[in-house]
Each structure stands twice: as structure tokens, then as C-alpha cells.
Amino acid sequence: MRSFMKPVFVLLAGFILRTSAAAQPPSDPCASLHEHQQAMESRFRDWPDLARYREDDAKLAPQAKGESRVVFLGDSITQIWSLSDSFPGKPYVNRGISGQTTPQILLRFRQDVIALQPTVVVILAGTNDIAENTGPTTLAAIEDNLTSMVDLAKRNGIHVVLASLLPAFQYSWRPDLAPVEKTRALNDWIKDYAAKEGLVFLDYYSPMANDKRGLKAELSADGVHPNHAGYAVMAPLAEKAITAALAKN
Numbered sequence: 001m002r003s004f005m006k007p008v009f010v011l012l013a014g015f016i017l018r019t020s021a022a023a024q025p026p027s028d029p030c031a032s033l034h035e036h037q038q039a040m041e042s043r044f045r046d047w048p049d050l051a052r053y054r055e056d057d058a059k060l061a062p063q064a065k066g067e068s069r070v071v072f073l074g075d076s077i078t079q080i081w082s083l084s085d086s087f088p089g090k091p092y093v094n095r096g097i098s099g100q101t102t103p104q105i106l107l108r109f110r111q112d113v114i115a116l117q118p119t120v121v122v123i124l125a126g127t128n129d130i131a132e133n134t135g136p137t138t139l140a141a142i143e144d145n146l147t148s149m150v151d152l153a154k155r156n157g158i159h160v161v162l163a164s165l166l167p168a169f170q171y172s173w174r175p176d177l178a179p180v181e182k183t184r185a186l187n188d189w190i191k192d193y194a195a196k197e198g199l200v201f202l203d204y205y206s207p208m209a210n211d212k213r214g215l216k217a218e219l220s221a222d223g224v225h226p227n228h229a230g231y232a233v234m235a236p237l238a239e240k241a242i243t244a245a246l247a248k249n
Contacts, residue, residue: 048100048107053112063091070091070119072093072096072122073095073123074100077127078124080098086238099133102145103145106149109148122241123150123161123163130179146162150162150199159249163190164203165187166205167180167214167215168223169214171224172223200248202237
């Protein structure tokens with residue numbers, strides 16, 4: 001039994017290391033092993049991480065009369081965005097989770113978006129799929145997941161702002177991958193799909209890309225996640241897109 005479990009544990013631990021892009025294990029090997037074992041157990045119990053916002057969702061008061069709630073949905077780029085700083089006084093709700101891919105985000109769409117009864121959802125997702133955080137995937141599969149999110153939103157009377165992926169020349173946790181062309185292709189599809197479906201397309205990519213089609217150095221410390229200057233570029237673009245979505249009422 002032990003001889004069988006050891007290779008299985010090694011494989012599963014490797015999976016956690018690949019999918020926990022933001023994790024930085026401590027230098028103590030014993031602590032690192034224990035931490036990754038806990039992460040492995042947690043991920044397999046709750047793969048889409050529904051527990052992350054379950055209590056926050058339950059505590060969130062109903063949307064006030066005349067209020068236009070907006071949910072920002074996505075991965076770490078959304079999670080680390082201080083919406084209260086960028087949009088002071090606005091009823092904007094952050095539902096980003098670091099490292100997540102579109103199938104995980106889709107699985108929590110009902111809990112973290114629909115149940116909150118927002119007027120608008122801003123969807124920014126797909127770069128972690130390209131980074132293969134939950135394994136190799138195709139652009140078609142990413143597109144299918146985004147399409148399903150849009151379908152769910154529409155059926156529940158929620159306006160959709162569909163954002164382009166941010167530029168990324170390389171992922172620090174997957175330096176073997178070359179994301180530039182896949183990012184371009186997915187962004188082209190997102191733009192065309194948004195036009196076809198009457199959605200608001202939010203172009204973060206164009207003003208943030210450098211000549212190598214990566215993030216401009218002054219907008220990011222790691223080439224993937226925006227810094228304060230990066231979010232300062234994104235905020236007015238998002239606000240303009242939300243205003244356009246609200247005008248569809």
C-alpha cells in the first residue's frame with residue numbers, strides 16, 4: 001500500500017505546485033511539505049474554491065434601490081485589485097481568486113455572481129488557462145467556458161462586460177510556455193464574440209502592451225500582475241465599460 005501511495009502523492013503534490021501559481025513555499029522542507037499537503041487536500045475537497053467567498057456572499061446585503069451593483073469576476077489580477085481605492089463609494093464587489101482557470105470560475109458563477117443579483121458582471125479570465133494552471137487546455141475550451149458564463153448572466157438579466165486578457169510575454173511559474181500568440185488569439189475571439197452577442201468589450205490589452213506584446217515594465221513588477229500604475233490605467237477603462245453596460249438598461 002505504501003509503495004503505491006508514494007508515487008500517487010508525488011504526482012498530486014506536483015499538480016498542486018503547478019496549479020498554485022501564486023504560492024511561495026517556505027524554505028523549511030518539512031513546513032513546505034505540510035503546506036502543500038494541506039493545499040492538495042483543500043483543492044480536491046473544493047476544486048472551484050466555493051468556500052472562499054461563501055460567507056461573504058451570504059452576508060452581502062441586497063442591492064439597494066437605485067443602486068447598480070457590479071461584480072468583478074476573475075483570477076489574481078482581479079483579486080488583488082483594491083476596488084474601493086479605484087472606485088470609491090461605488091457598489092463594486094470583488095470576486096477574484098488567485099490562480100483560477102475558467103472552468104473553476106464557471107463552477108462558482110451561480111454562487112459568486114448570480115446569487116448577488118448584480119446589474120453588471122465584469123469578466124476577466126483565461127490567462128491561467130493559457131498558463132496551464134489546471135493542465136493543458138485548448139483555446140476552444142476556454143471560449144466554451146466564457147460562453148457559458150455569458151449565457152448564465154444573460155438568462156439572469158445581468159449585463160456582461162467581457163474583458164480582454166492583459167498582455168503577458170512570459171509566466172514566471174511556467175517559463176517554458178510562450179503565451180503571446182495564444183493571448184492574441186483569445187483576445188481576438190473575445191472581441192468578436194462580444195460584438196456578436198451585443199456585450200461590452202473591455203480592451204485592457206492595447207494600452208498596456210509593450211513592443212514585445214508583454215506588459216509594459218512600468219505597469220507591473222512581474223510581467224503578469226498590474227501594479228498601482230497598472231490599475232490606474234485599468235480603472236477608467238473599466239468604468240467606461242460599466243457605464244456602457246448600464247446604458248443597456
